[in-house]
Amino acid sequence: MTTPVVSIAYHSGFGHTAVLAEAVRDGATDAGATVHLINVAEITDAQWEQLDASDAIVFGSPTYMGTASGAFHVFAESTSGRWYTRAWQDKLAAGFTNSASKSGDKLHTLQFFTVLAAQHGMHWVGLGALPGWNSSVASENDINRLGFFLGAGAQTNNDQGPEGVHKADIATAELLGRRITEQARIYAAGRAAV
Numbered sequence: 001m002t003t004p005v006v007s008i009a010y011h012s013g014f015g016h017t018a019v020l021a022e023a024v025r026d027g028a029t030d031a032g033a034t035v036h037l038i039n040v041a042e043i044t045d046a047q048w049e050q051l052d053a054s055d056a057i058v059f060g061s062p063t064y065m066g067t068a069s070g071a072f073h074v075f076a077e078s079t080s081g082r083w084y085t086r087a088w089q090d091k092l093a094a095g096f097t098n099s100a101s102k103s104g105d106k107l108h109t110l111q112f113f114t115v116l117a118a119q120h121g122m123h124w125v126g127l128g129a130l131p132g133w134n135s136s137v138a139s140e141n142d143i144n145r146l147g148f149f150l151g152a153g154a155q156t157n158n159d160q161g162p163e164g165v166h167k168a169d170i171a172t173a174e175l176l177g178r179r180i181t182e183q184a185r186i187y188a189a190g191r192a193a194v
Contacts, residue, residue, distance in 0.1 A: 001032075001185065002185055002188045002189065002192075003032060003033065003034055004028075004032070004033045004034070004055045004056060004181050004184035004185050004188060005033065005034045005035075005036070005050075005053060005054045005055050005056075005184075006028045006033040006034070006035050006036075006054060006055065006056045006057075006058065006177070006180055006181055006184065007035070007036040007037075007038055007050055007051050007054040007056070007057050007058070008021050008024050008025055008028075008035065008036070008037050008038060008057075008058045008060060009038045009040050009043075009051060009057055009058070009059055009060070009075065010037075010038070010039065010040065010058075010059070010060030010061060010072075011039065011040050011041050011060070011061050011062070011068075011069050011071040011072040011075070012039070012060075012062065013062050013064070013069055013071075014062075014161070014162070015161060015162035016062065016098045016154070016156045016161075016162055016164075016165050017060055017061060017062045017096075017097070017098050018039075018162065019162045019165040019170065020060060020096050020098055020152065020154055020165065020169065020170070020173040021037060021060050021096075021173075022037070023170045023171075023173035023174045023177065024058055024060070024096060024152075024173045024174070024176055024177040024180075025037050025177060026174055026177065027173065027174035027175060027176065027177025027178040027179075027181070028058075028177035028178065028180060028181045029177075030174070030177075030178060031177065031178040031181035031182055032181060032185070033177075033180075033181040033184070035177075036050045036051075036054065038050065038051065040071060040072060040074075040075035041071040041074075041075075043075065043078075051082075051088075052082070052087050052088070054091060055091060055092060055184040055187070055188060056091060056092035056093065056094065056125070056180045056181075056183070056184045057088065057091060057092075057093055057117075057122070058093070058094045058095060058096065058176070058177070058180055059072075059093065059094070059095040059096075059113040059116065059117070060095060060096045060097065061097055061109060061113075062097065062098050062099060063097045063098065063099040063104050063105055063106045063108070063109040064099075066105040066108050066109075067105075067108055067109055067112055068097070068109050068112050068113070076112075076116050079116070079120065082120065083119055083120055086120075086121060087120075088120040088121065088122055089120065089121035089122070090121060090122070090123065091120070091122045091123070092122065092123050092124075092125050092180060092183055092184050092187060093113070093114075093116075093117035093120075093122040093123065093124050093125065094124070094125045094126070094151055094176055094179070094180045095109075095110050095113035095114070095117075095150070095151040095152075096151050096152035096153070096154070096173055096176055097109040097110060097151070097152075097153060097154070098153075098154040098155065098156055098165070098169070099154075099155065099156075100155065100156060100157060100158035101155065102146060102155050103146075104155065106146075106148065106153040107148070107150065107153075110148065110150040110151045110153070111150065113151065114150065123187075124150075125179060125180050125183045126149050126150055126151065127144060127148060127149055127150070127151055127152055127172070127175070127176055127179065128175075128179050129143055129144040129172070129175060130144065131144050131146075131147030131148075131149075132144045132145045132147070132168070133145040133146075133147070134147060140166070140168065141167065141168045142168060143168060143171055143172050143175060144172050144175075145166070145168045145169070145172070146169075151176065152169070152172045152173045152175070152176040153169075153172075154166065154169035154172070154173065155169065156169075
């Protein structure tokens with residue numbers, strides 16, 4: 001069995017998205033991956049090399065003004081050399097985001113990540129979970145309580161710090177980490193079989 005290498009390339013403005021990045025890391029580690037947590041606002045040459053050597057890259061950013069943060073956009077633009085050389089071609093990709101509102105235009109941030117991944121020739125892995133908190137017997141403590149399919153969406157009140165990240169959203173991010181690791185393992189096994 002192969003050990004997938006999963007890198008989490010994220011930006012966190014106030015610490016909420018860092019909590020989610022750590023949860024993705026924990027889920028991926030629990031599923032057997034080697035994981036690199038990379039804050040894109042402080043990325044080093046060694047971390048760029050870690051991204052290049054990864055089987056999967058999970059993108060994460062808060063949603064500000066309807067899209068990923070400015071720091072994440074700077075990182076995305078900085079990947080253009082890798083786009084040109086196809087360095088990330090056929091890697092797996094996934095994503096997560098957080099905002100203060102229940103919707104908060106998080107879908108647009110996840111779509112931004114998918115377009116970035118597609119431009120690099122990557123294969124997108126969605127959350128793979130049914131929506132929670134959508135019936136009379138459901139609860140805000142359900143996995144995928146906000147009902148995103150494209151990736152993990154989280155909501156944290158704007159008057160709370162990182163400790164206010166909802167436990168269900170942390171569990172959803174952990175699920176994303178496990179899922180990307182499992183898919184990377186399957187993908188690697190399939191590639192080895194051909």
